[in-house]
Amino acid sequence: xxxxxxxxxxxxxxxxxxxxxxxxxxxxxxxxxxxxxxxxxxxxxxxxxxxxxxxxxxxxxxxxxxxxxxxxxxxxxxxxxxxxxxxxxxxxxxxxxxxxxxxxxxxxxxxxxxxxxxxxxxxxxxxxxxxxxxxxxxxxxxxxxxxxxxxxxxxxxxxxxxxxxxxxxxxxxxxxxxxxxxxxxxxxxxxxxxxxxxxxxxxxxxxxxxxxxxxxxxxxxxxxxxxx
Amino acid sequence: xxxxxxxxxxxxxxxxxxxxxxxxxxxxxxxxxxxxxxxxxxxxxxxxxxxxxxxxxxxxxxxxxxxxxxxxxxxxxxxxxxxxxxxxxxxxxxxxxxxxxxxxxxxxxxxxxxxxxxxxxxxxxxxxxxxxxxxxxxxxxxxxxxxxxxxxxxxxxxxxxxxxxxxxxxxxxxxxxxxxxxxxxxxxxxxxxxxxxxxxxxxxxxxxxxxxxxxxxxxxxxxxxxxxxxxxxxxxxxxxxxxxxxxxxxxxxxxxxxxxxxxxxxx
Numbered sequence: 364x365x366x367x368x369x370x371x372x373x374x375x376x377x378x379x380x381x382x383x384x385x386x387x388x389x390x391x392x393x394x395x396x397x398x399x400x401x402x403x404x405x406x407x408x409x410x411x412x413x414x415x416x417x418x419x420x421x422x423x424x425x426x427x428x429x430x431x432x433x434x435x436x437x438x439x440x441x442x443x444x445x446x447x448x449x450x451x452x453x454x455x456x457x458x459x460x461x462x463x464x465x466x467x468x469x470x471x472x473x474x475x476x477x478x479x480x481x482x483x484x485x486x487x488x489x490x491x492x493x494x495x496x497x498x499x500x501x502x503x504x505x506x507x508x509x510x511x512x513x514x515x516x517x518x519x520x521x522x523x524x525x526x527x528x529x530x531x532x533x534x535x536x537x538x539x540x541x542x543x544x545x546x547x548x549x550x551x552x553x554x555x556x557x558x559x560x561x562x563x564x565x566x567x568x569x570x571x572x573x574x575x576x577x578x579x580x581x582x583x584x585x586x587x588x589x590x591x
Numbered sequence: 592x593x594x595x596x597x598x599x600x601x602x603x604x605x606x607x608x609x610x611x612x613x614x615x616x617x618x619x620x621x622x623x624x625x626x627x628x629x630x631x632x633x634x635x636x637x638x639x640x641x642x643x644x645x646x647x648x649x650x651x652x653x654x655x656x657x658x659x660x661x662x663x664x665x666x667x668x669x670x671x672x673x674x675x676x677x678x679x680x681x682x683x684x685x686x687x688x689x690x691x692x693x694x695x696x697x698x699x700x701x702x703x704x705x706x707x708x709x710x711x712x713x714x715x716x717x718x719x720x721x722x723x724x725x726x727x728x729x730x731x732x733x734x735x736x737x738x739x740x741x742x743x744x745x746x747x748x749x750x751x752x753x754x755x756x757x758x759x760x761x762x763x764x765x766x767x768x769x770x771x772x773x774x775x776x777x778x779x780x781x782x783x784x785x786x787x788x789x790x791x792x793x794x795x796x797x798x799x800x801x802x803x804x805x806x807x808x809x810x811x812x813x814x815x816x817x818x819x820x821x822x823x824x825x826x827x828x829x830x831x832x833x834x835x836x837x838x839x840x841x842x843x844x845x846x847x848x849x850x851x852x853x854x855x856x857x858x
Contacts, residue, residue, distance in 0.1 A: 433758060435847055454846030459760025469755040471769070521759060 390445030392432075392461065392525045392557035398439035399431040400424050401581045405440070409525075409557035414548070416568045417561045418586075419578030425561045426465075428578070429527040432559065433463035444524055444557075462523035466530040468514025470502035475513055483520045490546045491516060492539050507534040512543060519550055526551065526558040532567065544571055594804050606631070648717045657715045661698070661724055668693055668732040675736040678743045678853040680840055685854075688836045689735050696829035697727040704821045726797065726818060727825040730782065734826035735833045738778030742837050743853055745770045753848050763842040771838045778830030782823045789819060 389411050396404040402424040409415050417425050431438035434449055434457055442449040442461070449457050472478055476498035485495050491512045505513070511534045518526070531547065532540040548571055551558050562568050568575055575586040609631050617624040648656055669690030679685035701724045705711065711719045746753065749770060756766035764771075789795055797818055801811040843849050 434845055435754060435757060437843075437845075437847070453762075454844075455757070455760055455762040458758060462760065463758045465755065465758065467751070469752040471749075471752045471756070518759065523760075 387553075388524050388555040388557075390524060390557070391443070392559070393443040394432060394440070395443065396440035397428065397431050397442060399427050399436060402428055402578065403581050405583050407576070407583065409559060410573075411555040411557055412552050413573045414551060414558045414560050414571050416572035416575045417559060417578060417583075418563060418568065418575065423578040424581070425578055426529050429463055429529055429559060429561065432527055433458055433461055435463070459521070460524040461527065462518050462521065462525070463527040464515055464518045464529065464531060466511070466533045467507075468510050468517070470505065470510065473501065474498070475500045475502060475505070478513075478517055479520055481520065483516055487516060487520075487546075490542065492542050508536075508539065511535060512539075515543065515547065522554075523556065526556045526560075528558065528560045530561050530563065532562075532564075540567070541570075547571070606635075645717070645721065648721065652713075652717060654713075654715050657717050657720055660717075660721060664725065664728055665690060665694055665697075668728045672732055672736040672739065676740045676743060677856045678747055679739075680743065680837065681852055681854050684837075684840055684852070685739070688833055688840070689732075689739060692735055692829045692833035692836065693728060693731050695832055696827075697724065697731045697825045700821050700825040700828075701727050704817070708817060722797075723818070723821070727822055730822045731825045731829040733781060734778040734830045737781070738774045738830045738834050739837050741777045742770065742774035742834055743841070745773060746838075746841055746848075747850055747853060750848060750850055757846065757848065763846040763848075766848075767838050767841065771834055774834045774838075775830055778834065779827055782826045786819055786823065789815070795819070 391411060392409040394405055394407040396406055398404050405428060407415065417428070419425050427436065430436045431440075432442050434442075434454055444457075444460055447460075449461075452460075470478060476482065479498065482498060488495060488497055493509065493512060493516075497509070497513065500509075511531070515528075515531055528547070532543050535543060544567060550556075560571060562571075576583045577586050578584075610628070613624040613627045613631075616622075616627060644660070648660060669686050672689030672693070673679055673685045676685055680688065701720070702714075704723060705720060706714045709719060714720075746767065753766050753770070757763070795815050795818075798811045798815040801814060802808055806814075840852065841849060
């Protein structure tokens with residue numbers, strides 16, 4: 364695969380090396396009057412390393428908003444990652460930088476490992492509560508919870524520039540859910556990814572969100588009480 | 592050696608036996624007597640009409656008429672490709688892609704075979720051009736229809752996988768690559784099977800016809816081999832072109848999967 368976020372980074376992205384040798388992103392994710400379906404003109408700035416939680420009733424358009432930001436559906440408005448506009452990049456280059464992780468991940472090769480461009484470290488698997496040999500598993504035997512965690516790891520290991528998470532712990536029990544939360548939070552802060560996180564659980568929102576927005580009546584409303 | 596003349600009353604004998612068969616199916620309550628007779632009648636009428644057209648065409652031997660006939664055949668084949676798809680591309684694309692790919696492959700192969708290989712005088716001599724094109728179009732049509740149907744149906748079934756691959760930043764060609772290869776394979780399979788079974792399981796129709804018409808089997812075999820290769824070329828390139836164009840149309844300029852460009856299946 365020729366086009367990745369990283370090689371282009373030397374020219375376009377503003378990455379700095381950290382002690383661990385991984386790139387640190389310093390770019391904001393900016394939504395400029397994004398409109399899709401019932402949702403009218405959503406504008407939002409997400410700072411590097413910041414997590415903005417989105418909540419709202421089912422069918423309010425949370426997932427479609429993320430799909431619009433990832434440019435998977437025709438929509439109005441524009442999104443920016445740092446200086447780069449969504450419309451100025453080919454679709455796949457944009458999606459490689461602004462990576463959407465759906466609640467239900469799909470697997471098309473025989474084994475889990477074939478979906479990873481390079482093998483993630485064993486410590487990563489452990490942090491997500493997965494067995495060390497998880498990469499050798501047949502995709503047919505994955506449970507929904509395993510699919511979800513491996514889906515997150517698969518996206519993160521491609522080193523994007525921003526994350527869009529659609530209910531990343533929807534299929535997990537409480538204990539695993541908190542593990543995954545902590546892991547995601549640590550990675551997001553470490554790499555400086557601006558993150559949009561769709562969540563239902565108030566406890567989770569209180570734990571991870573820097574800011575919280577609720578979608579109601581086709582608009583984005585600020586919710587500020589929960590976490591202060 | 593001349594072909595034995597067939598007269599209409601001799602055909603009537605065969606027709607009577609078909610009527611007898613229809614009567615049997617009625618007695619056995621298969622509910623097919625009517626459709627059997629209608630189909631038999633259609634055969635008579637359609638072939639008689641084609642016979643008249645071909646007689647006129649052969650007598651005139653003009654390039655315009657051959658081209659017009661070829662275009663009519665192409666359009667009918669294009670319509671058939673469209674009708675055979677469960678989830679076809681909307682907005683005339685199913686017809687357009689099918690027809691264009693058949694035009695590119697069948698016509699090119701037919702013209703090449705006529706001018707370079709067989710070399711009748713003139714090159715568009717209808718006795719050669721029309722049957723050759725007919726066999727090419729008939730088989731290319733099957734391959735293109737199968738491949739396009741497979742492409743759109745699989746894309747619809749596996750939309751989750753395709754979109755997930757897009758989300759991971761894969762270009763559209765990669766995201767649909769496996770499905771595209773499957774579709775191309777399914778279009779090429781019938782012809783490969785036909786070549787593998789030729790002469791062993793079935794005697795190809797054209798060769799049989801030529802032998803009945805008094806051609807020496809060795810020459811009939813050579814013609815049949817030529818036709819098989821031409822058909823394979825036409826079907827193969829037609830399928831490749833149709834699947835390439837069709838899969839491009841499943842994505843828009845922003846490389847999004849656009850299944851809203853497919854019609855819902857009927858019935």
